Structure formats: structure tokens, C-alpha cells
Amino acid sequence: MTKKNILVFALFIFCAIGFSLKGHSQQLGIMGEDTLSLRPVTTAVPFAVFTPDARSAALGDAGGALGPDANSVYWGAAKLAQSTKNYGVALSYTPWLRGMVDDMYFTYISGFAKVGKNQAFGASLMYFDHGKFEARNNMGGFEGEYLSNEFLFSLAYSRKLSDKLSVGLNMKYINSNLAGSYPGAGMKPGSTVAGDISAFYQGDGNIDESTGKGWKMAGALLIQNIGGKINYGGTETGFIPTNLKLSGAATRHIDFHNKVTFILDFNKLMVPTPPVRDASRNVTRGKDPNRGTFAAMFGSFSDAPDGFREELSEFAISTGVEYWYNESFAARAGYFNEANAKGGRKYFTIGFGARVQNRYGIDFAYLMPQRQGSPLANTFRISLVVDMFKKQVEEQPEATDEAQ
Numbered sequence: 001m002t003k004k005n006i007l008v009f010a011l012f013i014f015c016a017i018g019f020s021l022k023g024h025s026q027q028l029g030i031m032g033e034d035t036l037s038l039r040p041v042t043t044a045v046p047f048a049v050f051t052p053d054a055r056s057a058a059l060g061d062a063g064g065a066l067g068p069d070a071n072s073v074y075w076g077a078a079k080l081a082q083s084t085k086n087y088g089v090a091l092s093y094t095p096w097l098r099g100m101v102d103d104m105y106f107t108y109i110s111g112f113a114k115v116g117k118n119q120a121f122g123a124s125l126m127y128f129d130h131g132k133f134e135a136r137n138n139m140g141g142f143e144g145e146y147l148s149n150e151f152l153f154s155l156a157y158s159r160k161l162s163d164k165l166s167v168g169l170n171m172k173y174i175n176s177n178l179a180g181s182y183p184g185a186g187m188k189p190g191s192t193v194a195g196d197i198s199a200f201y202q203g204d205g206n207i208d209e210s211t212g213k214g215w216k217m218a219g220a221l222l223i224q225n226i227g228g229k230i231n232y233g234g235t236e237t238g239f240i241p242t243n244l245k246l247s248g249a250a251t252r253h254i255d256f257h258n259k260v261t262f263i264l265d266f267n268k269l270m271v272p273t274p275p276v277r278d279a280s281r282n283v284t285r286g287k288d289p290n291r292g293t294f295a296a297m298f299g300s301f302s303d304a305p306d307g308f309r310e311e312l313s314e315f316a317i318s319t320g321v322e323y324w325y326n327e328s329f330a331a332r333a334g335y336f337n338e339a340n341a342k343g344g345r346k347y348f349t350i351g352f353g354a355r356v357q358n359r360y361g362i363d364f365a366y367l368m369p370q371r372q373g374s375p376l377a378n379t380f381r382i383s384l385v386v387d388m389f390k391k392q393v394e395e396q397p398e399a400t401d402e403a404q
Helices: 003-021 077-082 293-299 308-313
Strands: 087-095 105-115 119-136 142-160 165-177 190-202 214-227 243-253 258-269 283-285 316-325 329-337 346-356 360-369 380-388
Touching: 077 105, 077 119, 077 142, 077 165, 077 190, 077 214, 165 214, 214 293
Parallel strands: none
Antiparallel strands: 087 105, 087 380, 105 119, 119 142, 142 165, 165 190, 190 214, 214 243, 243 258, 258 316, 316 329, 329 346, 346 360, 360 380
16 A cells, blocks of 8 residues: 555545534535534334444444454445455344333344355344333223334345455345234334345555554445335335445554554435425425335435535444454444434444454443433443354375385
């Protein structure tokens, strides 16, 4: 990596962090977000784009261009074929909205296996438990407690196209049972199928063999949750969170024992932006959101009522820094920024990780919102990771004629 490229990437990272911290006054420096109307883009089953693992959660929810592991089933199946390990399993747990309820959580388990040098398969399950809710009739009478939950199951395939570039496909089944078994809700469980497509590039770097110093670059492209709408038994349907993720990472190898990774992710929901309507519910600005999946995806870059600056405001920024010592201990910090007009989620993250024998690991992340009273306050994640090499079978020397 040349000094010029290093300077450009470092400048890119610092500008992204600086623009994020400036908040609503100058989102990306040109949008004038303070003049935009409050118009968040909402979807059904938002849990399908929750960050599942503690490592990426500690990096401001950035993870698209991190090195491959078992959690790559979520972050881009393309990475799996470039793993230096043969097998991997990860388990993560996150209590959700701890400041509001005490029985809501989501958990994620994923695993992969390489097949030969150029292919890999993976699978994952994300389960989101909304906890119990009390059902009451029109008179306020108690009618019982019911459970509400959602889950997502996926199967992944990854293949190398070259030593540096790989692609991946992820097929998903999503089920959302918001009303549980409560008969008076008038809702049925909603379900749909979806898929991810991804590409991952990982450069060889220019690591000096005598000093261990050098830089290594990686980049990723991911489109998540391309699929049908969700219906809960009525006439209305909802888009699932189809998401575009662009990610870049640069790792500075300081010496043989120390390295620092800088990562930056851009995310945009590829679903319709709510239009402006008159009193008769006719669209006066923007576009009618009642359209098909692919029309909605490609139209999501040009349907905002306030034009190009509003489209830019729909890109959320995730950025983080990770330090590793001897591949055994990691310290992490990050920041997530979303435009105020699109929801206003802004928070810092910190975390750590540890590895034993480069196989068994634990990661922890903690979220600190900028805004007091945020429902995301005190959110933490914890992950357990196991990466394994295939056992090598010692080759027996062939018998000689004399021995025979």
C-alpha cells in the first residue's frame, strides 16, 4: 500500500468521524439536515439488520470488511471462503431495551465449514424474544399473558473467484409472530423468504517479513434481505429491511505483536421513503411506496420528497478502531451516526475481546447513546467464538521394495 493511499484512507476515516460527530448541523457536510422534515424510513422485522455479535457492536456496528469468522454469515457470506480456519462457531446474546423492559432479548448462533480451498458453507439462526405482554379487553379486563417472538434462519454459500476476491449468497427464512397465541389480536404470524448477495476483497498487503510492519486493506459490498413483503393477515403488507452496506478496512501492522484496524461502513435501507400526502392522501411530493420489491430497491435512491440531500441523509455511518496485541487481546471503540430526520440514533461504543490458542474467544460490547433517556442505553452484547483448524493426518512413507 503506497503512502499516498494510506494518507487518503486515513483522511477518509477522520472526515467520516468528524462529520458524524457534528450531528444534525451538517450531515456529510452538504446536506443541511437541520432543514429536513422528520421522515424516518421504517420497515417490518427490523431485527433482521440488528448487529448480532459483540466484536462489530463495539466498533460502532461496523463489520462488513473485518476478517472472516463464523459471524460472517451475517456480515457477508463472501468472506467465509477466505477464512484461514476450516470450521467456526459463534454464539451471541443481547438483552434489548434494558431501560424499558427486563424480558426482551435476541440471540444469534452461526457456524461455517470450508470445503476445499475455495468454497465454504454456513448457517445461522437469529431469535428475537419480545417477552411477555398482557392482553386486555375493551373494558380493561385481564385476558392473559402471551409471548411474542421473531426468528430468522439462513443458509450461506461462499466461493473464491481469485486469491483476493470472493462472492457469497445467503438464503433466509423470516418468521414474525408479534401477537403470539392471543386470539383477540386479529393478527397472524407473518413470514417471507429473502436473500443476501455479497462480495469481499482482501489484499495481500505489504508486510515486511523482517519487522512485521505494513498495511493491509479490505473492502466489502453487501445487499441484505432481498425478498418479499411481510403480511400479518390483513390487507396491508410491509417491506422487510433490504439494506445496502459498503465497507472498507485498513489494518496497520505495527510489529509482529501489535496491529490496529480502522473500519468504516455506510448503510442505506433500500425501501421506499415515506412521501408527502395531502388531506386526501394523494402523494404531492416523493413517490408512491406501493410498488414491488425490485422497483422499491432501485427507486429508493430517488424517491425522497426533499431530493438528493434527503437521499444522502439516509446513509448511516458506522466507524471504529480495533487494537490487537499478539492476537490474544483486543480493545475496541466506535461511533454510529444516523441523521436526525431519519431516526437520530447516535451512540458511542466500546468493547474488548480475548482469544486463547487462536481458537477460543470471547467478545464484549457496551453502547453509550449521545441522547439522555435513549431506550438503547445500557445495551451490551457478549459473544463466544470457536475457530478450528482441520486436523492434519500425517502421511506414511510408502513401503520400499526391500521392505516389502
